Amino acid sequence: MSWHFTTDLRAFLDAAGPHLAAEPARNTAVLTTMEGAELLGWWTGPDGTTATGVLVAAPLADLTFGVVPVEAAAALVLPAGAAPATLRGERAAVEAYLAASGLPWEPVMDIRLFRLDALTPRDPAPAGRARPARAADLPLLGPWTADFAVVHRYAPQDDYTDFLTERITEDRLHVWEAPDGRPVAMAARSRTVEGQSRVHLVYTAPAERGHGYAAGVTAAISRAAAASGATEVVLFTDLANSTSNALYQRLGYRPVSDHLGVRFTEGAA
Known part of the structure; x- marks a missing residue:
């Protein structure tokens, strides 16, 4: 299980496309900012190939999680030069990263994702x-x-x-x-x-x-x-x-x- 990073949108979609398509609502922040992003990342599960988590940095200092397992968030180490200034994502994943990284932080937004029913x-x-x-x-x-x-x-x-x-x-x-x-x-x-x-x-x-x-x-x-x-x-x-x-x-x-x-x-x- 590991993180992979690229600046190539095509490579990202080849690797993480099925994961994005499986949860488009929960991955909305990644789907709507991935074009032109400065860094794209995906987490592969036990088989080493299937993506089960995604992130985007657009711009580089502003990090956004899509659907990310808690264990993947806790294991995240960004490439050199990509230290985040901000982070947003589903609460459990963000809290896991904060606890594991030990970085000092302050809250900026507490938000809820809604999906239209009828x-x-x-x-x-x-x-x-x-x-x-x-x-x-x-x-x-x-x-x-x-x-x-x-x-x-x-x-x-x-x-x-x-x-x-x-x-x-x-x-x-x-x-x-x-x-x-x-x-x-x-x-x-x-x-x-x-x-x-x-x-x-x-x-x-x-x-x-x-x-x-x-x-x-x-x-x-x-x-x-x-x-x-x-x-x-x-x-x-x-x-x-x-x-x-x-x-x-x-x-x-x-x-x-x-x-x-x-x-x-x-x-x-």
């Missing part, structure tokens, strides 16, 4: 309608995305134009318009990979909260994900946010697994 949109629907985002929305969506990053404790970027334009061009970002035509909320979805698509970037402008707009736009983007061919539509929520957890469950999302995100503190490298 979509149950809000009834009555919120006022307004959903529509695909357009390039003309960028001056509004950029600040919204920056605020989203701060609230969810992601490292902020100076400019989200490319990030948002990619999603707009691929019809993966929707906004909710109030009855007067003003965009008041947004939600995005990942590309569909191995039959899964992840809803993310759910945000309502602060002055517009409390009207159900997040529910409306989340239902719309969930439909779009399913229409794209996704058989598993998933999303993450902050466990500290009881409002969003309740909202997604009302829409038909059901818990899959709890995840922990940590930042390694001084001396971790």
Whole structure:
């Protein structure tokens, strides 16, 4: 039993493809970040060939576990130069790595993965309608995305134009318009990979909260994900946010697994 590492996506998929395909929802974070990753890894079981765990580093200092057995997490030793600054993944695997490595750390996020069962949109629907985002929305969506990053404790970027334009061009970002035509909320979805698509970037402008707009736009983007061919539509929520957890469950999302995100503190490298 051992870890194997590569920077070659094709080699990674050849080795770990069946494992990724067997659990696409639980492997969503790896599936949606593996393209262009700086390091890809897989754990082989007793037969020495069958992958039973996966990880991705994108960028190199930000490590993410997919489905990883506890014993594999505890045995993880990264290649030279790949010391992590952050780690996220299913709680049991992250805790096993933390205990085995002895690295000092602090919690960053306590989140839960949900998977859509049967979509149950809000009834009555919120006022307004959903529509695909357009390039003309960028001056509004950029600040919204920056605020989203701060609230969810992601490292902020100076400019989200490319990030948002990619999603707009691929019809993966929707906004909710109030009855007067003003965009008041947004939600995005990942590309569909191995039959899964992840809803993310759910945000309502602060002055517009409390009207159900997040529910409306989340239902719309969930439909779009399913229409794209996704058989598993998933999303993450902050466990500290009881409002969003309740909202997604009302829409038909059901818990899959709890995840922990940590930042390694001084001396971790």
